[in-house]
Amino acid sequence: MLVNPIKDGIVLDHIKAGNAMEIYHALGLDELDCQVAIIKNCDSAKMGKKDILKINEHIDINLDVLGYLDPGITVNFIKDSKIYDRKHLELPMEIKDVIKCKNPRCITSTEQELSHIFKLSNREKGVYRCIYCEASAK
Amino acid sequence: MRSLIDIKDLSLEEIDELIETANDIIENPEKYSQKCKGKKLATLFFEPSTRTRLSFEAAMYELGGNVLGFSEANSSSASKGESVADTSRVVSCYADIIAMRHPKEGAPLVASQNASIPVINAGDGGHNHPTQTLADLLTIKREKGRLDNFCIGFCGDLKFGRTVHSLISALSGYKNIKIILISPNELVIPDYIKEEILIKNNIEFVETRSLEEAMPELDVLYMTRVQGERFFNEADYIRLRDSYILDLHKLENAKKDLAILHPLPRVNEISVAVDDDKRACYFKQVLNGKFIRMALIMKLLEVK
Incomplete structure (x- = not known):
């Protein structure tokens, strides 16, 4: 081909x-x-x-x-x-409005205008955490 | 302009400085009685928390300042649908510093991003409560004379206990701390706390199910409540409940200079008989909470 x-x-x-x-x-x-x-x-x-x-x-x-x-x-x-x-490429330190925080207790769940921002917290395992509630992105 | 949202926002030097100021306030309260004269603290409590709110208010009054605010969301504009961002912008026009409690995790961070005055997180859901951690650190420092070289046991609900997670995070910066994690299987410390704090910072830690076994080694015991609703079945709860109740019998093998801490409110996890034991420090911890909040308000308002 x-x-x-x-x-x-x-x-x-x-x-x-x-x-x-x-x-x-x-x-x-x-x-x-x-x-x-x-x-x-x-x-x-x-x-x-x-x-x-x-x-x-x-x-x-x-x-x-x-x-x-x-x-x-x-x-x-x-x-x-x-x-x-x-x-x-490598894992970026921060991602904005790429994924959404799924934690129902997070402020982003009620305030719709907020950006969903995640920071890299464990590079080896590729774990990102919401900057507001620190829930990990699944 | 600084805010305090997470205990990690403070360096070890800054924590030491706050503890030093708090100790000086305890020794010389009159020296500080007019430090915040003419300043206003806004206590924005979107959910009820009598003790924390009163602690902040007492702290500001003892600095000679004034307090305004609300103690539940129903009496604020939030009930009309106002965003946290807008509320904090508006309150910035009226006050010099904000203490915010909110049921949603991250709300105080949003407030700090929008307010033009310092914001103190007074508890956001199950997430952070940095001034409780400062009260814990001040209490340990006053009781043990140091914040390094000691063994601390955390007992009870280590899965959901935000005060436990924050204190472990704060202690990770100090040298030669040994941590014993005492909890039922259902309420063990989350893996991410182990991986991202304990292992990452080379902190010695042990997990156990038995408070009695851990007791002889402890310099500090941090008790938390094991709540029935965390268990899948009631039989398991009833079986385990008494194992995590501290009484005089369990203290028989403890060190003579053990310091017993509890973030309160207590329900039944510390027997009332322990209150008269000189090792019980949980009511001193409440008082220390007011003094460290005084020190923090002064620091964030840049009052010398």
Whole structure:
């Protein structure tokens, strides 16, 4: 199966196999007019299987959202068919309005205008806690 | 402009400084009687808490200041649907400092993000109660003469007890603390407290089911209430209930200079007979709570 290389755009590589669709929706790629290729279950020397997303346009990507969803992703920025920048993601220290606090006792459960902000509290286990009630994000 | 939302907002040096001020207030109360003259404390209590509110109010009066506020949500604009953010902005126009109790966890943090005056968390749901922790620390310091090199036992409901979690967090900064966690299986300390505080800070700790076994080693015993409603069946509760009631018999093997603390209110987990034992410190703890709140109000108002 062949998917042509892109000339100008972004390639999200090393996506954990099976995660491509979640990332596709989380980044709002379904709302783009440009070509987007979703490649699932590619062979990978490093990961066994992986997914890849190719976006045939330069768009603003929320790297914090991406890092939270899958910190193993590599983001390649392509211009004139060449990689001009590459970012290896890690878990972000803080995420805002990416996930919602589910603790019914949290102030965010009654005050709707508040942003849902979580901070990384355990990098090894990838645990995030709500800044208001400190409940962990499940 | 500083607020106190979580005990972790204070450095060890700042806690030591507050304890030093509180001790000086105890020794020389008249020196502090006009320190906050002309200042107003707003006690915004969205749920009833007589003792904490009275402690804050007494603290402000003894500093020569004034108090305004409400003691339940029904008598505030919250009953009309006003947000915590707006309430704190409005109250900032009337008062110099806020003490807030709220049933929702994180409400005082929201208040501090919106108020233009300092906010003190006077308890937010089952989450934080930093001035109780300061009262606990002052009591330990006054009774033991130190906040390092001692063994403390926490007994009772260690799963839901916010005062236990906050005190463990505060003690994690001090050297050579040994913690003995005494609770039924149903109410053991949550894993995240073990992983993110005890293990992370290399604090020696032991978990046990028996108060009697732990007793001889303890320098401080922090009692909490085992509530029947936390158990899935009543038989388990009745079987375990008496194991976690402190009485004179259980104190027979305790050190002579043990300090017994309890955040109160007590129901039956400490026998009334223990009250007359010189090791009982829980009523002194209440008094210490007022003095440390005086020190805190002065610090946040930057009164010298």
